[in-house]
Amino acid sequence: MITPAKISPATLAKLAKLGIHHRADLLLHLPLRYEDETHLAPIETLQAGETAQVEGIITHNEVAYRPRRTLVCRLQDNSGELYLRFLNFYPSQIKQLAVGQKIRAIGEARMGYYGMEMVHPKCRAGGEDTPLQQSLTPIYPTTAGLAQAVLRKLINNALETIPLTDTLPAALRQKLHLADFADSLRLLHNPTPDIAASALEERNHAAWQRIKFDELLAQQLSMRVHHQERNKRKAPKLAAKKLLTQQLLQALPYQLTKAQQKVLKEINLDIAKTHPMQRLLLGDVGSGKTVVAALAALQAIENGYQVAFMAPTEILAEQHYLKLQEWLQPLGLAPVWLSGSLKKKDKTAAIDHIAAGTTQIAVGTHALFQTSVTFKNLGLVIVDEQHKFGVQQRLALRNKGKATAPDLQKSIEPHQLMMSATPIPRTLAMSYYADLDVSTIDELPPGRTPIVTKLVSDARRAEVFERVRAACLAGRQAYWVCPLIEESDALEVELQNAIATHQQLTEALPELKVGLAHGRLPPAEKAAVMAAFKAGELHLLVATTVIEVGVDVPNASLMVIDHAERMGLAQLHQLRGRVGRGAAESMCVLLFMQPLSELARERLKVIYENTDGFIIAQQDLQLRGPGELLGARQSGVAMLRFADLTEDEDLLEQARSVADELLRDAPDVARAHLQRWMANKHDFLHV
Numbered sequence: 001m002i003t004p005a006k007i008s009p010a011t012l013a014k015l016a017k018l019g020i021h022h023r024a025d026l027l028l029h030l031p032l033r034y035e036d037e038t039h040l041a042p043i044e045t046l047q048a049g050e051t052a053q054v055e056g057i058i059t060h061n062e063v064a065y066r067p068r069r070t071l072v073c074r075l076q077d078n079s080g081e082l083y084l085r086f087l088n089f090y091p092s093q094i095k096q097l098a099v100g101q102k103i104r105a106i107g108e109a110r111m112g113y114y115g116m117e118m119v120h121p122k123c124r125a126g127g128e129d130t131p132l133q134q135s136l137t138p139i140y141p142t143t144a145g146l147a148q149a150v151l152r153k154l155i156n157n158a159l160e161t162i163p164l165t166d167t168l169p170a171a172l173r174q175k176l177h178l179a180d181f182a183d184s185l186r187l188l189h190n191p192t193p194d195i196a197a198s199a200l201e202e203r204n205h206a207a208w209q210r211i212k213f214d215e216l217l218a219q220q221l222s223m224r225v226h227h228q229e230r231n232k233r234k235a236p237k238l239a240a241k242k243l244l245t246q247q248l249l250q251a252l253p254y255q256l257t258k259a260q261q262k263v264l265k266e267i268n269l270d271i272a273k274t275h276p277m278q279r280l281l282l283g284d285v286g287s288g289k290t291v292v293a294a295l296a297a298l299q300a301i302e303n304g305y306q307v308a309f310m311a312p313t314e315i316l317a318e319q320h321y322l323k324l325q326e327w328l329q330p331l332g333l334a335p336v337w338l339s340g341s342l343k344k345k346d347k348t349a350a351i352d353h354i355a356a357g358t359t360q361i362a363v364g365t366h367a368l369f370q371t372s373v374t375f376k377n378l379g380l381v382i383v384d385e386q387h388k389f390g391v392q393q394r395l396a397l398r399n400k401g402k403a404t405a406p407d408l409q410k411s412i413e414p415h416q417l418m419m420s421a422t423p424i425p426r427t428l429a430m431s432y433y434a435d436l437d438v439s440t441i442d443e444l445p446p447g448r449t450p451i452v453t454k455l456v457s458d459a460r461r462a463e464v465f466e467r468v469r470a471a472c473l474a475g476r477q478a479y480w481v482c483p484l485i486e487e488s489d490a491l492e493v494e495l496q497n498a499i500a501t502h503q504q505l506t507e508a509l510p511e512l513k514v515g516l517a518h519g520r521l522p523p524a525e526k527a528a529v530m531a532a533f534k535a536g537e538l539h540l541l542v543a544t545t546v547i548e549v550g551v552d553v554p555n556a557s558l559m560v561i562d563h564a565e566r567m568g569l570a571q572l573h574q575l576r577g578r579v580g581r582g583a584a585e586s587m588c589v590l591l592f593m594q595p596l597s598e599l600a601r602e603r604l605k606v607i608y609e610n611t612d613g614f615i616i617a618q619q620d621l622q623l624r625g626p627g628e629l630l631g632a633r634q635s636g637v638a639m640l641r642f643a644d645l646t647e648d649e650d651l652l653e654q655a656r657s658v659a660d661e662l663l664r665d666a667p668d669v670a671r672a673h674l675q676r677w678m679a680n681k682h683d684f685l686h687v
């Protein structure tokens with residue numbers, strides 16, 4: 001028996017890289033694909049694109065130098081011949097493939113210059129004494145220096161020695177037509193000879209269905225457990241007193257939409273409870289989330305608690321600050337502004353106000369969760385564009401409520417309201433966001449005019465200049481968004497680009513006042529440019545993607561996005577949402593550079609054909625997978641390894657209802673199942 005003690009530290013380190021920390025983890029390290037070494041295909045029958053194993057005699061062996069050093073061999077069996085090509089090879093391979101050798105090769109056939117060929121096939125000596133495999137050969141996800149054979153041996157050992165008890169009761173398996181766990185696992189690691197590789201690779205074989213179901217069930221269970229635990233924690237009761245909130249409602253120049261009223265009510269009720277709210281407020285760009293957040297903040301304030309209002313960028317945070325000042329000052333409240341770029345003196349003053357409780361609401365960027373910031377009595381945390389923040393950052397803010405309220409019960413924590421304009425497709429909401437409560441604003445304020453979207457090739461840039469000129473001379477305003485740069489020195493290039501574009505536009509449009517806003521501008525200057533644009537003193541605002549989120553200038557009705565092919569769907573949708581906020585007919589011009597990659601073409605098509613953020617998000621999920629939608633890189637959310645949210649919606653539905661059932665009727669079963677799947681995976685949990 002191989003015990004961890006017998007595995008070398010170097011191998012252990014490589015296994016850890018694959019997420020394998022315990023022997024039981026080996027069981028769930030499942031093959032990525034399979035190679036079929038169970039039979040030999042006659043060379044004549046090979047089809048391009050097909051992976052096959054062939055056997056024959058080497059009849060030619062040559063190192064060719066055009067276009068680059070390549071080992072070219074010809075393999076012949078009694079049906080035909082095939083070229084084997086190697087771009088990287090060792091001298092030993094030239095020998096192994098010497099003329100006259102009997103060779104077995106496995107690889108993907110394709111049509112090459114001289115006829116059918118395989119590039120970098122796996123080769124070994126052939127002949128009668130080399131038995132064929134009895135079943136498909138599993139190919140595991142691995143890492144450099146960890147051979148398939150080593151992994152296979154470790155996994156098979158784990159399969160033989162670890163009990164594979166089924167975590168699900170037989171009755172439940174029968175009801176759901178689920179295969180047995182042990183059988184499924186064994187079959188996936190060592191398929192029986194009668195199974196075709198395609199049946200397993202499509203992942204709709206019963207064995208895969210079982211594993212995927214188990215994975216989804218574990219995810220659902222952990223989310224539910226987390227949700228239940230939250231309900232055991234304490235938060236301040238922020239009852240709706242309708243004092244300050246009523247005053248703001250009366251001062252607003254508009255009525256809340258039905259949708260705004262509905263979500264506000266959900267929030268009102270939630271924060272009046274004594275356990276922490278964790279609510280996600282979803283609403284498309286321009287749906288009016290800010291005022292809802294402000295009203296929630298006022299409810300906390302009228303109960304004597306403080307509010308932290310956080311946004312991911314300085315521009316957005318500052319805009320919220322200005323808006324809140326406009327709304328709250330007449331009510332006798334004094335918001336403070338806190339950002340990393342404040343002068344030391346001002347920062348200290350802000351921090352003092354927050355600690356002393358002389359301010360009721362602090363608005364800012366991530367500077368708000370620095371350790372030097374302590375609240376007197378934080379009751380509500382509002383996070384705009386929540387997906388831009390990492391889990392750690394939100395945790396830090398939540399803990400501020402605890403650490404700094406000595407007069408309150410120790411475990412008390414603030415309510416959390418997270419906002420996002422990135423709609424969450426149903427399956428994502430059901431899985432990764434299952435522990436959050438979601439409120440959706442599904443209606444835009446009245447009086448918006450639809451935005452016309454145009455796709456224009458960069459070759460017609462001059463025409464776009466004319467369009468900008470015409471719109472601005474007609475009294476409207478425009479944005480010109482500079483291309484996104486992805487290289488390592490992105491910021492510098494982005495800056496140069498923005499400056500060059502600004503100059504180009506200033507020269508081409510001498511009769512217009514053109515402003516420039518980019519990430520490197522000192523905050524005061526940036527604020528001045530934004531204010532001038534807002535006041536209508538600038539016709540055209542050239543900007544890097546700093547304006548991506550939240551900027552609100554209703555008179556702006558033309559948006560030009562330069563190099564739109566480089567941007568993601570969510571970003572394009574957000575940017576486009578900056579126009580169409582007033583009564584004027586609005587237009588978004590997507591300037592793109594030829595040639596377009598397949599993905600870029602697909603994205604531009606989606607954004608051109610759709611205006612509904614929900615549909616765009618759904619398409620985005622299909623194009624990119626959930627990782628990027630969730631901002632997984634920074635949030636640390638563990639991805640599903642086997643189930644696929646775009647394909648396994650039915651399984652997810654089942655898993656969801658079974659999770660509820662188990663937690664209610666069979667908590668032991670739930671615990672055992674979680675233990676198998678989640679023993680070390682706290683990263684499935686949200687904060």
Ligand code: ADP
Pocket residue numbers: 254255256257260283284285286287288289290291421445446550552554581
């Ligand atoms: P987002 O949801 O994208 O954050 P905002 O809160 O910035 O949207 O609101 C977008 C615009 O809609 C703002 O100009 C805001 O004043 C306006 N607005 C919000 N609610 C209403 C409403 N009920 N009626 C009319 N205009 C509204």
Ligand code: MG
Pocket residue numbers: 289290384550
């Ligand atoms: Mg907003």
